[in-house]
Amino acid sequence: MPTTISAVRASLLTDSHDQPLPSPQPIDPVTQEIPYGTRVRLEVDLDDPKRVLPLGAKVLVTYGSEQREYGMLTLFRAGAGNSFAIQARLPWGGFWHGEEVEGGPPRFPLPDGWPMVPGGEHLLRFTPWPASGPAPGPDVPPLEVRLRIGQLPTPGGAAPRIVALARDLGGSDVRIGRPWLLTARVEDDDDDVVAVVFTAMRGGRGRLWQLWDDGAFGDEHKGDGIWSVIRVGGDWFDQSELGGAKPVPVTVVAQAVDLRGNWSDPVSLDYVLRYDQEPLWMDGPDPAGPNVTEAGLSREQGPPDFPLIWARCDSLDARVCARVVAKPTSEAWYLLDDGMIPDVTAGDSLYTNMCWFPRSRYWDAVFYAVPKAGPLRVGEKLAVSCPPLA
Secondary structure, eight states: OOOEEEEEEEEEEEOTTOOEEEEEEEEOTTTSOBOTTOEEEEEEEEEOSSOBOOEEEEEEEEETTEEEEEEEEEEEEOSSSSEEEEEEETTTTTTBOOOEEESSOOOSSOTTOTTSOOSEEEEEEEOOOBSSSSOOOTTSOOEEEEEEEOOOOOSOSOOOEEEEEEESSSSSEEETTOEEEEEEEEEOTTOOEEEEEEEEEETTEEEEEEEBSSSOTTOOSTTSSEEEEEEETTSGGGTGGGOOSSOEEEEEEEEEEETTOOBOOOEEEEEEEETTSOOGGGSOOOTTSOOEEEEEEESTTSOTTOOEEEEEESOSSEEEEEEEEETTEEEEEEEBOSSOTTOOSTTSSEEEEEOOOOTTSOEEEEEEEEESSSSOOOOOOEEEEEOOOO
16 A cells, blocks of 8 residues: 555744744645745644654745745654654745855846745655665655745835854864854844845855754744854865865855845855864864763654764753765764754753765764864764665
8 A cells, every 4th residue: 555645734833924823823734825934833644554754855846837846844753653743934944955056156036036935836745765674666656745835925125134144263264074153143124034045155166055043053042133054164065075185265145035025135254164174073082072972873763865863962062063974975064952853852962963874875973072162172072883774
């Protein structure tokens, strides 16, 4: 029997300005429109006797006559059985993955409207993957959940302004493996900002993603107008696969957009990747640094090819990272203890994230931690190795 969707449920958690509602408001996501910019809890029940991995759902958005893959929503297990859920501010919270650009940083809006997410019918497409046993074959059709997102409000109003784009580095140098916080302080007379997009440009190439003001991805205070994201020197946005042994300048360009589609002017900052210095994970152990006491990987708690990586640290005032090698590539990742999915409980010293894990490659990682403030003291580290998946 093929896996089928037995139920789809949704509840509105906020209004379009991301202000909490007095109580969750149930809504049928298939027949009713989800107001643009609201935060939603989406639940999907699968009918399958086998245990299924969390669902990595591709988000497909229609731009005019063209349908594009916009990002990915991961629905994690909710209770017993094959029930999965996610909370996200739609549509921008659909985990827009960074696109690649060449020639220079784009200035939004582009002529075709991208990456502004239109209202209308959106599609979540996923293939259920058994937690054990063989992977589904190419003949297994994907499952689809259709969501109706309301249109943007009438054009007009004031455009947002990025009044400060900053890095908490104490300078412009970034060692490979060093965690740091990129922040954008945004002001808007209408108080209706929905997204802040950044492009990290290395030479004539760049990669894009978002900053957040909802307490996730390193953001410290939800809704305070300071949009943030944790970066690690040598992460995907730094194009670490290019390597090298010389300092490399990088320019970050950011823009904010509001509910009516108004874009701010771009704001930029510069930093330098210090490939001429030893990576941070080579330091230590320093007796004054935070220590990683346990670490590992869980294939059952993440979607296919994106298992959960986790580490326990003896400090709540630390930034925890992993240097991951999926041969022949290497990348730096951060882990968080913020209670935001996939992390379960904030402040329990268990730091988590999802990490790309190509199925056919060996996987090795070094987990390490440094204080959030003060000298970069790396305490005890832990190494984990995994064979390729079957």
